[in-house]
Amino acid sequence: MNVCSAKWSQHDNVGGKMARKTGSHGDITGPKVQAAALRLIARHGFAAVSMRQIAREVGLQAGALYRYTPDKQTLLFDLMRGHMDALLVAREGAAMAGTPLIRLDEFVRFHIRFHLERPDAVFVSYMELRNLTPENFATLEALRRVYEDQLEVILRFGVVAGVFDVVDTKISTLAIIAMLTGLTTWYREDGRLPLADIERIYTGLVHGAVGVK
């Protein structure tokens, strides 16, 4: 499965219409628009952020944003899909070998680090699902499901290998992911414990939850 997506959802930039011209800034302005939108939406919410605010943050007038997105809805969707794409691409490097316990620990560490490195994208991806059109929502749900299934496969592997004690792998998968993602709501870099300690504690909680023998 190719998890990568086109730049626009409904408005593909075919041909060379946006090719670089002397004095153009499109190839740097585009990412700046996305970054500003992500930051503002994470802080204030999609509906509360106006195109004018995003434009001001980038140093543009509002009308110029429509060179970079066909509309506000697509801007949100592209941010969220970009996050899920990045998540699944990053998982492509995950070991498909090793014991269930090794693969479980790798998943836990991966999930924690990936999410803590992108607090704004995580926030937006969890909070703004209700602001998507039904089609866009379904697309993201499918991507999220692909990710969840990777953990469930590990749990089932551990169960058949006799090293995990899990009553329901689907529920345990959702419960573990919710537990790990919750870390993003309270973690602070200058908090009481270093990240390595927190990772160890969460790994231990997960070991207990799946009944590591």
Add this chain to the structure above:
Amino acid sequence: MNVCSAKWSQHDNVGGKMARKTGSHGDITGPKVQAAALRLIARHGFAAVSMRQIAREVGLQAGALYRYTPDKQTLLFDLMRGHMDALLVAREGAAMAGTPLIRLDEFVRFHIRFHLERPDAVFVSYMELRNLTPENFATLEALRRVYEDQLEVILRFGVVAGVFDVVDTKISTLAIIAMLTGLTTWYREDGRLPLADIERIYTGLVHGAVGVK
């Protein structure tokens, strides 16, 4: 600590100005406004819902809403504080006696049931924190902290009694609450498993996470 709050945050209804008059509907319209606002905000988000939409849902004109709230921000805050008040009031009936394991299981069952019975209030209370003024946010954080501390007390009790194996009671508290609350994002009444089974599974996950001996 008295966890109950006044009807308004900043705009108390002192005296008898709103006493019942012939033909008045205030004592029934008020709750209807709150219910409509909660429902709409849960579905679309605070910023996306207009006072006109809320009024239409109740069968009023927009101006009439201002008999029931001084402004939109206070309406949101009152919904969220009402939820936390109800949570803490409901916990007043919780057993302060019993073994750590009994009290832990009672907390897990309570949390699951209370949250599943109020999906809209749970959603709003977790998603709209960023739309509160700093003062209102601080108030809610304090109430949430009181609730979390009840679980942490149980975990510490189990540790000193030698029946739980918890490395860090604060982190375990937050992790367990995140895990349990996550249930509200996927639970459906007509789902694969009856609630009693789901409760048993989550209770087992929590037992593992706290290292029940």
Add this chain to the structure above:
DNA sequence: GTCTATAAGGGGATAGAC
């Protein structure tokens, strides 16, 4: 690629009649 200007409409909140 970015600007200015504008269309067409919705927003929160208030005033004062009834």
Add this chain to the structure above:
DNA sequence: GTCTATCCCCTTATAGAC
């Protein structure tokens, strides 16, 4: 307690100059 009417500002998105 509810209505109508209104103030004033903000919204998304487009048109067309440069």
